[in-house]
Amino acid sequence: MTVLTEALGLAWIEVCPLEAVPTGGGVAALLPDGSQVAVFRIADGVLFGLSHWDPCSGAAVLARGIVGDAGGVPVVASPVYKERFDLRTGECLDAEGVRVRTYPVRVAGGLVHVGSA
Amino acid sequence: MTGTLVVVGHGMVAHRLVAAVRAEDAGGRWRIVVLAEEHRPAYDRVALTSYVDGWDAGALALPGSDYTGDTAVELRLGDPVTAVDREARTVTTESGFAQHYDHLVLATGSRPFVPPVPGRDLPGCFVYRTIEDLDAIRAAAGRSGRGRRSAMVVGGGLLGLEAAKALRDMGLSPHVVEMGPRLMPLQVDEGGGALLRRLITALDVTVHTGTSTSSIEADGGRLLATLANGTELDLDLVVFSAGIRPRDDLARDCGLETGERGGVLVDTTCRTADPAVSAIGECAAVEGRVYGIVAPGYAMAEIVAAGLTGGEADFPEPDTATKLKLLGVDVASFGDAHGATEGALEVVVNDAVAGSYRKLVVSDDSRTLLGGVLVGDASDYTTLRALVGRELPADPGAILAPSGGAASVGVDALPESAQICSCNGVSKGDITGAITAGSADSVPKIKACTKAGTSCGSCVPMLGKLLASCGVEQSKALCEHFAQSRAELFEIVRATRIGTFSEVIDRHGSGTGCAVCKPAVASILATLGNGHILGGEQATLQDTNDRFLANLQRNGTYSVVPRIPGGEITPDRLIVLGEVAKEFGLYTKITGGQRIDLFGATVDQLPFVWRRLVDAGFESGHAYGKALRTVKSCVGSTWCRYGVQDSVGLAVELELRYRGLRSPHKIKAGVSGCARECAEARGKDFGVIATEHGWNLYVGGNGGATPRHAELLVSDVDHDELIRIIDRYLMFYVRTADRLQRTAPWIEELDGGLEHLRAVIVGDNLGICAELEAAMAEHIGNYADEWRGVLEDPDKLARFTSFVNAPGTPDPSISFRVEREQRVPVSLGVPEVAAR
Numbered sequence: 001m002t003v004l005t006e007a008l009g010l011a012w013i014e015v016c017p018l019e020a021v022p023t024g025g026g027v028a029a030l031l032p033d034g035s036q037v038a039v040f041r042i043a044d045g046v047l048f049g050l051s052h053w054d055p056c057s058g059a060a061v062l063a064r065g066i067v068g069d070a071g072g073v074p075v076v077a078s079p080v081y082k083e084r085f086d087l088r089t090g091e092c093l094d095a096e097g098v099r100v101r102t103y104p105v106r107v108a109g110g111l112v113h114v115g116s117a
Numbered sequence: 118m119t120g121t122l123v124v125v126g127h128g129m130v131a132h133r134l135v136a137a138v139r140a141e142d143a144g145g146r147w148r149i150v151v152l153a154e155e156h157r158p159a160y161d162r163v164a165l166t167s168y169v170d171g172w173d174a175g176a177l178a179l180p181g182s183d184y185t186g187d188t189a190v191e192l193r194l195g196d197p198v199t200a201v202d203r204e205a206r207t208v209t210t211e212s213g214f215a216q217h218y219d220h221l222v223l224a225t226g227s228r229p230f231v232p233p234v235p236g237r238d239l240p241g242c243f244v245y246r247t248i249e250d251l252d253a254i255r256a257a258a259g260r261s262g263r264g265r266r267s268a269m270v271v272g273g274g275l276l277g278l279e280a281a282k283a284l285r286d287m288g289l290s291p292h293v294v295e296m297g298p299r300l301m302p303l304q305v306d307e308g309g310g311a312l313l314r315r316l317i318t319a320l321d322v323t324v325h326t327g328t329s330t331s332s333i334e335a336d337g338g339r340l341l342a343t344l345a346n347g348t349e350l351d352l353d354l355v356v357f358s359a360g361i362r363p364r365d366d367l368a369r370d371c372g373l374e375t376g377e378r379g380g381v382l383v384d385t386t387c388r389t390a391d392p393a394v395s396a397i398g399e400c401a402a403v404e405g406r407v408y409g410i411v412a413p414g415y416a417m418a419e420i421v422a423a424g425l426t427g428g429e430a431d432f433p434e435p436d437t438a439t440k441l442k443l444l445g446v447d448v449a450s451f452g453d454a455h456g457a458t459e460g461a462l463e464v465v466v467n468d469a470v471a472g473s474y475r476k477l478v479v480s481d482d483s484r485t486l487l488g489g490v491l492v493g494d495a496s497d498y499t500t501l502r503a504l505v506g507r508e509l510p511a512d513p514g515a516i517l518a519p520s521g522g523a524a525s526v527g528v529d530a531l532p533e534s535a536q537i538c539s540c541n542g543v544s545k546g547d548i549t550g551a552i553t554a555g556s557a558d559s560v561p562k563i564k565a566c567t568k569a570g571t572s573c574g575s576c577v578p579m580l581g582k583l584l585a586s587c588g589v590e591q592s593k594a595l596c597e598h599f600a601q602s603r604a605e606l607f608e609i610v611r612a613t614r615i616g617t618f619s620e621v622i623d624r625h626g627s628g629t630g631c632a633v634c635k636p637a638v639a640s641i642l643a644t645l646g647n648g649h650i651l652g653g654e655q656a657t658l659q660d661t662n663d664r665f666l667a668n669l670q671r672n673g674t675y676s677v678v679p680r681i682p683g684g685e686i687t688p689d690r691l692i693v694l695g696e697v698a699k700e701f702g703l704y705t706k707i708t709g710g711q712r713i714d715l716f717g718a719t720v721d722q723l724p725f726v727w728r729r730l731v732d733a734g735f736e737s738g739h740a741y742g743k744a745l746r747t748v749k750s751c752v753g754s755t756w757c758r759y760g761v762q763d764s765v766g767l768a769v770e771l772e773l774r775y776r777g778l779r780s781p782h783k784i785k786a787g788v789s790g791c792a793r794e795c796a797e798a799r800g801k802d803f804g805v806i807a808t809e810h811g812w813n814l815y816v817g818g819n820g821g822a823t824p825r826h827a828e829l830l831v832s833d834v835d836h837d838e839l840i841r842i843i844d845r846y847l848m849f850y851v852r853t854a855d856r857l858q859r860t861a862p863w864i865e866e867l868d869g870g871l872e873h874l875r876a877v878i879v880g881d882n883l884g885i886c887a888e889l890e891a892a893m894a895e896h897i898g899n900y901a902d903e904w905r906g907v908l909e910d911p912d913k914l915a916r917f918t919s920f921v922n923a924p925g926t927p928d929p930s931i932s933f934r935v936e937r938e939q940r941v942p943v944s945l946g947v948p949e950v951a952a953r
Contacts, residue, residue, distance in 0.1 A: 016921040024629070025657035027921040034929065036920070043629045053930075059673035060930050064661045068631035071597065077632035079661035079669055084632075 012106065012113040015039065021047065021112060026076065028052045028063035029114060037103050037114050038063035040087055042074050048087035049103030049114050054078045056095060119148055120219035122425065123208055125198045125367065127153035129162055130398035130414035131224035132182045135190060137422030142189075147425060149190045150216055152208065154197035154225075155247065158182040163411055166279045168251050169286045170828045171799060171815070177248070201371040203391055220393055222421060223368060223381055227361035227399040227409065232271065236333030237357070241340050245280045245358040257354045258287045267292065269342050269352050271330055272359035273300040275439065280358045281322050288810070288833045292323045292350055296359075299326055304439055304450035308467050309492040312474040316446045316493060363400045363407050376402030385432040386424055387417050395421045403432050410439070412539050419542075438505075438539060440491075440498045447495035452488025452505040453478050461487055464513040477501070477513045484508050499579040500528065503535035503545070528582045537583070538569035538576045548580065552587040559591070560584070578868070595856060596633040599626040603781060603856040607641050611852075616647050618658050636660045637856045640743055643779035644851055646899045649906045650779075651913050662741035665917065666903055667723055668714075672931055672942035675723060676716040677703070678740035679730050680776065683750045683768035683788075684711025693733040701726055704939045709820075710747035710785065712738055717940055719927040724917045727904045736902040739777060743857075745784045745847075748772040749797065753790035754807075762807030764790035767836075771805075774840070775847060777900045781854040781863075784847065785819070799827045802850075802860040803843060808832070812839045816846060816874070817861040825861045828871055831879055844893040845878040845886050852889075 015029040015037075026040040029052075036052035040063070052060045057080035065076040070093055075084040083094040092098035104115035122138065124131050135149055160177040168177060184190040196210045201221065209215050229244035231237055243254050258266065266289045270280045273295025281291040293300070299310025300317065314324050328346040333355060335341075340352040363380040373389050374382040380402025387395045387403065396402075397417035399409055408414065416433055423430040438451035456463050460481030467474050473493035479486055486504045491497065497516075509516065510530040531537075533546035551557040551566050560580045564570050570577040584591060593602035599622075601609065606625070615621050618638050622630055630638075639658035643650050650656075650663055662668055667675035679694070694713050698705045701722055703715040718726050740746060750768035754760035768788040778784070787798030788805045798804025804815040810833040818827030831842060854863040867873045876882045878889070907913045918924040933940040 014922075020921050022657050024654070028919060029922045030920040030926060030929075036928070036930075039921075057671065057673075059671065060928050061661070061669070061673045064664065064669075066632040066635050066660065067629075067657065068598075068635060069629045070631065072628065074629075075631070080671070080673075082632055 010104070010115045010117060012108075012115050014111050014113050016112050018107050018110055018112055024067050026063040026065070026067060028060070031114065031116055033116070035116070036060050038076070039105055039112060039114065040067055040074075040076060042067060042087070046074075047105040047107065047112065048074065049105040050076070050085060050087065050090050051101040051103075053100065054080055054083075055098055055100060056081050056083045056092070062100070120146060121217060122147045122149045122220050122222065123216055123218035124149065124151045124222045124224055125208065126224040126226055126398075126400070127151050127155065127159045127182075127192065127194070128224060128226045128398060129159055129179065129411055130226075130418050131222075132159035132179055133415050134222060134224065134397060134418035134422055135184070136181065137419055138425055139187065139189065141422055141426035141428065145189065147189070147220075150218075151190065151192045152196060152198050152210055152214075152216065153192070153194050156195040157248070158192060158194065160248065162246075165245075165248070165251065166283045168248060169255075169283045171826050172252075172255070173826060174248050176826065198367060201367050201394075203371050203373075203394065206393060218393070220395070220425060223394065223396040223400055224398045224418075225364040225367065225400045227363050229357060230360040230362045231357045232330070232359055234271075234330045234333060236335070236340075237355075239333060239335050239340065241335075241353070242333065242355045242357065245276060245283075245356050246361075251283065254284070254354065254356060255287060258284070258289055266290070266353040267351070269294060269330075269340075269350055269355045271355065271357045273297070273324065273326060274303060274358070274360065275301060275441065276358040276360075278317070279441075280356045281317075284356065285321065286829060286832065289353065290321055290323070292325060292352075293317075294325045294328065294330055294344060296329045297326065300324060301448065301450075304454060305448065305490050305492060306455060306476060308465060309448075309450075309474045309476065309490040312467070312469070312472065312492045313446065313448060316472060320446075361399065361409055363402065365400055365402075368394075368396065368400075376405045376407065378402070378405075378407060380405075380407040385420075386430075387421050387432065388424075395424075397421055412542075415540070416542070438498075438502045440495055440502075447491065447493060447498075449491040449495035449498040449502075450489070451498070451502040452486070454488045454490050456487075458487050464517060466514075466517040475517050477517060479509065479513050483513060486513075496578070499537065499576045500531070502539070503531050503537060507532065507535075528579065528586045537579055538567075538571075541568040541571065543567050543569035545583065548583050549587055552584060552589060558584070558589050593855075595637060596631055598622060598628045598630055598634050601625065603637055603641075604853045606638065607644075607852050610638070610641050611645060616642065617654055618642070619654060630658075632660070633856070636663070636743075639663070640779045640781070644896070646895060649901075649910075649913070650903060651907065651916075656913075656916065665720055665723060666737060666741055666907065667718065668741045670716060670942070673928060674717050674719055674931060674942065676714050676740075677718055677723070677726055677730075678708065678712050678714050678738040679735035680738035680772070681712045681747075682772040682776075683748055683765050685750075685765055685769060690733060690735070693729070693735075697726060697729050700729075702933075702940050704941055708740075708747075711749050712740070712747060714740070717933065717942070719931065720917050720919055721925060721927050724908060724914055728908060731902070731905055731908060737777075737904045739903075743780055743782050745772070745775040745778045745780070745786070748775075748786040748788060749801070750788045751790050751793075751795035753788075757790060759793060760790035760807070761809055762790050762812070764788040764796060764805075764807060767805060767812075768796075771840075771843070774897060775843075777903070778847060778851065778896055780847070780851045782857050782859045784850075784860070800824065801827060803827065803846060805839065811835045814839060814842060817864040817871070819859050819861050823861075827861075828864075830871070830875060841886075841890060842878060845889040846874075848889040848893050849874075849878055849885075 021041040026038050029037045038050050038052040040048045052062050054062050064079045067076050074087040077084045090100040090102045106113050159182045196212050198208045200209045207217050229246050268284045268289045269292045270277045273293045281293050284291040300313050328344045331343045331345050333342045342350045365375045365381045368381040376382050381396035382402050383396050398414040420430040440449035456478045461478050465476045476490045478488040531545050535545045557563040563580050594600045635658040698715050703717050706714050708714050748768040748771045750764045753764035785801045786803045787796040787801040789796040789798045790807045799815050800818045800820050804827045806813045813832045814830045815827035816830045919928045932943045934943050
């Protein structure tokens with residue numbers, strides 16, 4: 001695992017080749033600090049990173065949810081109780097005040113990187 | 118001051134009276150004593166014929182009819198009143214119990230009329246009135262030997278045809294003997310009667326009209342009936358249903374006046390000449406007229422209840438309109454069906470090809486509807502009946518035209534006062550009021566808050582139309598991405614042979630999809646045979662259970678259920694399951710579907726668990742899918758002393774035949790080897806119960822939150838016919854049901870319900886049976902074990918990892934504790950959101 005340090009103080013952690021993230025789906029990655037990130041790739045190729053942990057069930061499962069949109073907003077639906085989370089902000093659309101952490105994601109050299117502070 | 122109200126009899130009308138008094142009597146003015154002859158509380162006698170579907174008396178129960186918990190009501194069953202002393206105001210029962218009354222209501226109903234035919238008392242002769250009558254008929258039908266059995270129904274009216282249906286459902290060939298010139302002479306005219314005869318004869322019912330029964334003789338364990346026209350019938354049993362007579366003996370004996378044609382004579386408030394005595398229901402003659410149907414009886418009950426609780430009500434112009442589905446044939450008559458009004462004109466459309474007869478009776482200026490007869494197609498019944506006595510919105514000919522009908526007589530044409538539900542007296546205004554007040558935005562909610570559609574159900578289609586006319590849209594759209602229903606999408610995908618979700622949504626939907634439409638389309642693609650469900654793009658469409666071919670549990674781990682067809686398993690395989698569970702530390706539990714569930718496997722472990730299972734000969738049990746789950750069985754004739762067929766063998770065959778079939782919801786099935794029904798097959802989507810002569814097939818059952826018993830579809834069919842019908846049933850369900858709609862609500866929502874289903878998949882009236890069978894044959898031919906498919910494909914296997922950057926590392930946040938010697942999850946975090 002390569003750790004790249006940027007001027008911003010953000011560590012970019014390489015997690016997998018781009019083709020390992022299915023279009024319209026997600027994968028989970030384990031960061032060195034033990035946190036779990038879900039990386040999603042939507043239909044037009046854009047990538048998003050959210051915490052893998054589902055606050056509504058307490059299980060680390062969000063990457064296994066179904067990806068789609070709600071009125072044009074890109075979302076993932078938790079596989080446990082189906083609450084939807086905005087992939088851009090981590091905000092839950094179905095439970096007020098609930099939000100999951102977001103992570104910056106980038107592709108470099110065909111590899112997906114997740115940014116961790 | 119508390120008075121005692123004594124009610125004699127406990128039928129549907131008596132129960133309505135008690136319920137109405139209890140609802141209105143806020144001051145607790147009345148203590149009610151009900152004295153009944155029958156040994157069970159009031160039940161839905163109108164639906165008596167449906168008792169044959171499952172022999173479940175509980176299904177006929179009327180809610181609250183045992184008054185449990187209501188201390189103001191005392192119900193004494195099985196002890197009929199034998200005398201009334203009006204001077205002392207007491208009644209006496211058969212057992213000698215005496216009861217004082219302040220007000221007495223006679224609700225003794227009626228008795229079947231048995232014409233004075235020689236031999237009518239022979240064993241094998243029955244009447245058709247109570248649950249006990251049907252039990253006796255069933256016992257007699259079961260006693261006769263093998264071979265096609267036959268029965269005679271005396272009387273070709275409404276009740277006679279009901280009896281014929283019941284006998285046919287019991288596997289007998291019925292003859293119906295009607296003295297009048299046609300069937301249902303009171304309700305339908307000559308033209309309607311002719312069509313009715315043709316439609317009913319086609320259903321294995323032999324019709325004899327214009328003749329009567331001269332004699333019945335015992336003939337070596339059988340009965341020989343001779344008709345007046347010389348016809349001789351060799352029979353197993355005879356059922357008399359030639360009309361009813363009011364039970365007015367108590368009134369006669371205590372000096373109360375009776376009507377010319379019998380019945381306790383009462384005025385329009387249902388009082389007799391003695392102000393302390395009323396009579397309601399079929400035993401009452403309101404101003405001399407007796408009514409043999411339930412709606413006027415209910416009206417009488419409400420009137421008496423109002424009178425007793427300080428209200429006031431008068432007997433309304435009774436609605437004697439009738440609509441029923443006899444042996445799958447619609448028959449309706451309403452208003453002045455025979456054109457008896459002076460100057461009345463008749464407009465008739467008789468379509469022999471389509472099998473429909475429709476007649477309207479109108480006033481001499483052809484503007485006011487007086488009545489009508491509908492046979493074969495009674496879909497416009499509710500609308501037309503509500504228009505009786507009112508001006509027609511269009512020319513009668515146009516209304517009867519095939520394209521006209523309900524379309525031209527829309528619900529908007531009905532006045533607010535038009536009665537939509539005649540069983541419960543609910544008007545259009547009552548219903549639209551509930552809709553516009555916002556308290557009802559769906560058919561079930563209208564039923565709940567107005568009671569409309571909760572008795573005979575014939576007005577239910579009208580409720581949907583009223584919702585639409587009030588602007589409440591009953592959207593069939595699957596989700597925001599598809600305006601189509603699941604059934605419509607199925608037809609699109611089937612017809613266009615589109616093989617991917619992307620193409621379906623590009624061409625027929627919008628946006629990128631969601632957790633509703635993606636799995637729904639994935640299921641359709643799977644049913645239509647598009648390879649492995651994790652192949653290509655399909656993997657991301659699947660709900661997590663299908664995605665990992667296992668059942669997600671609360672801590673993010675999965676459970677594994679290998680197929681154990683029919684619940685039959687060898688000791689060696691059982692040992693393998695135990696060894697695998699032990700090796701991977703899986704919690705083990707026996708399921709309700711006679712299988713074994715292994716809990717607590719992480720996504721990384723699943724392929725290793727399945728490698729062991731597949732090597733030992735197991736395959737996927739599809740416990741994770743909206744698919745066929747199990748076919749549960751009892752031990753059957755191989756071992757059981759009572760079994761009459763090999764239920765395990767059939768269950769194994771059915772489970773292997775339909776395994777892997779993707780469907781709108783899970784499908785469960787059962788096979789019982791005899792009528793004791795140990796496999797609980799009637800609690801399943803389809804259930805098969807062995808008979809002496811073959812198999813009975815029941816459809817539309819389920820357990821869960823709204824348990825339902827499956828209903829009889831066909832009886833005494835042989836093995837091959839059974840398989841053919843189940844093939845068609847399942848494929849028709851898979852094609853036409855809504856997303857997540859089990860078979861029971863699916864059948865309920867079919868226009869025409871179970872009879873329609875029977876017409877389509879048994880009678881083949883849509884001509885699609887061959888196609889349905891071919892589609893099932895294709896599914897069976899394409900079946901491959903999904904887990905073997907994963908193990909043999911490195912790309913699919915690679916997806917079974919918890920972390921894309923650390924294959925083989927399980928989720929570190931999952932932990933277990935031990936409870937009753939097995940591993941169970943330690944809950945993660947605080948799922949406080951889920952608790953909201």
